[in-house]
Amino acid sequence: MPITTPREMFARAYKEGYAIGAFNVNNMEIVQGIMQAGAEERSPLILQVSAGARAYAGQTYIMKLVEAALSEADIPVVVHLDHGADFDICKACIDGGFSSVMFDGSHFPFEKNIEITRQVVEYAHERGVWVEAELGQLAGVEDDVHAEHSIYTDPDQAVEFVQRSGCDSLAIAIGTSHGAYKFKGEAKLDFERLDKISSMLPGYPLVLHGASSVPQEFVEMANQYGAKLGGAKGVPEEMLRKAAKSGVCKINIDSDIRLAMTANIRKYFAEHPEAFDPRAYLKPARQAVKEMVQRKIRNVLGSSHKI
Ligand code: G3H
Ligand code: 13P
Ligand code: ZN
Numbered sequence: 001m002p003i004t005t006p007r008e009m010f011a012r013a014y015k016e017g018y019a020i021g022a023f024n025v026n027n028m029e030i031v032q033g034i035m036q037a038g039a040e041e042r043s044p045l046i047l048q049v050s051a052g053a054r055a056y057a058g059q060t061y062i063m064k065l066v067e068a069a070l071s072e073a074d075i076p077v078v079v080h081l082d083h084g085a086d087f088d089i090c091k092a093c094i095d096g097g098f099s100s101v102m103f104d105g106s107h108f109p110f111e112k113n114i115e116i117t118r119q120v121v122e123y124a125h126e127r128g129v130w131v132e133a134e135l136g137q138l139a140g141v142e143d144d145v146h147a148e149h150s151i152y153t154d155p156d157q158a159v160e161f162v163q164r165s166g167c168d169s170l171a172i173a174i175g176t177s178h179g180a181y182k183f184k185g186e187a188k189l190d191f192e193r194l195d196k197i198s199s200m201l202p203g204y205p206l207v208l209h210g211a212s213s214v215p216q217e218f219v220e221m222a223n224q225y226g227a228k229l230g231g232a233k234g235v236p237e238e239m240l241r242k243a244a245k246s247g248v249c250k251i252n253i254d255s256d257i258r259l260a261m262t263a264n265i266r267k268y269f270a271e272h273p274e275a276f277d278p279r280a281y282l283k284p285a286r287q288a289v290k291e292m293v294q295r296k297i298r299n300v301l302g303s304s305h306k307i
Contacts, residue, residue, distance in 0.1 A: 003066075003099045004076040006130050009044045010169065010205040010249040018302035019244035022046035022080060022207075023293060024254035026053045028065055029282050030261075033289025035069045035077075041294060043303040044075060046100070046250065048082040051089060059096055075307055080132070082252070090120045090131075100130035102171070106137050110157065117165035125166075132250070135161045136173030138210050140182070150177060155196045162201060169205040169250065172197055174243075176210035180219075180232040180255045189239050191246070198247030205249035212255035213237050213300070218263045225266035232259075240300045253296060260288040 009020050023034045025047045038045040047069075049062050057065075066079050080100040081093040090101045103120040105113035117133040124131045136153030153172040162170055175189040176182065198206060214234030222229055240251055268281045275281060297303050 001070055001073050001076065003070060003079050003097065004044075005099045005128065006046070006078050006080075006169070006205075006250070009076060009078065012306065013244075013249045013303070014203060014205055014247065016306070017245040018306065019208075019240075019249055019251045019300075020044055020046055020078075020303060021293065021296050021301045022048045022082070022250050022252045023257060024048050024050060024053065024082060024252075025062065025066070026056055029286040030257060030289055031065045031069050033257075033286045034293050035073055036290045037293035037297060038075050038077070039073060041297045041304045042075065042307050043297045043301070044077070044306060046078040046080050048080040048252070049093070049098075050082040050254075051085060053082075054089075059092070063096060078130075080130075084120075087116060087119050087123070091123055094124055094127055094129045098129065100132065102132040102134070103167075104134045104171075106134040106171075106173075110135075110161070114161060114165045117161075117167050121166040121168075130168045131166075132169045132171060132207055133161070133165055133167035134171035134207075134209075138173050138177045140177035140179045140210060150175065152190060152193060153197060155193065155200050158197050159200050162204065169207050170201075171207040171209050174208075176208055176235055178210045178255070180212070180214050180229065180234065180259065182210065182212075182214070182235060183233045184231075187233065187236050187239065189235065189243065191242065194243060194246050194248070201247070204247065206247045207250040207252070208240070208243055208248050209252045211235055211240055211251045211300075212253050212259075213240070214255060214259065215295075218256075218259045222259065222263040222266055225263070225270045227262065227266060229259075237299045241302065244300075244302060251301060256292055256296070257289055260292040261285040264288040
């Protein structure tokens, strides 16, 4: 199946109150695990590539892996740039065949963010590519940039930003954050703010970054086999399900995939100290990715059988 754009995916998701999972890909086992889950669940998918993933695997390798997956798949798949930091990386991904890019100007002043987003939109739209932008700031680690505090998205600014920049979807800050340590105390999202933004932008697809749930059984499993992940905490699954019914059409998940792989690889090594064939420990890791994505599709996204 050829690479798809998010347009129809999001339109249906919005109407029916579910979300599409955007999963970060870095190597073959991750691509395969995600694709197997999507195929079994009959769910549309977004495979997203960060600057870190491009640096780790190389854009050509990542694209060839994705192409291989698509040549076998019969589900719609979007290939998306995650957190593009400038026009040039967005352009490189558009030229390289991505169907969607994110320009993340959330750290720029409002006017500068609009200006570069607009520039990316012009280049992308001429080539039929979707553009996600971001307004507001998430706390946490992102491509080695660490933000201590979040700045929640202002609803009036969100409307002005969308109108003036022409972006197709908007990532907003309502309390989620990147990584495995999202909340010190009780998990809390600003649903009032989400509802306000979504009512002021009717029909418009919103995006939630930093949406891993950090399931405690995986934290415990990793810790049991030597990890030190004390205090790791994510967004409860039911909160994400609720967000998907309030205009959030894309939910970004990376940390939970990392956690599932790491816990299972640690377990494998603890139980097989003699093992040194990478296939032996990457096989359970790939299976863990598949099961984690399947769990997301069922419990969080609600995107099973939406093809
Ligand atoms: O937003 C961050 C994503 O989890 C990607 O992480 O930059 O380490 O590849 P990365
Ligand atoms: P998590 O760290 O919560 O998985 O968020 C991933 C993300 O937002 C990628 O852009
Ligand atoms: Zn993100």
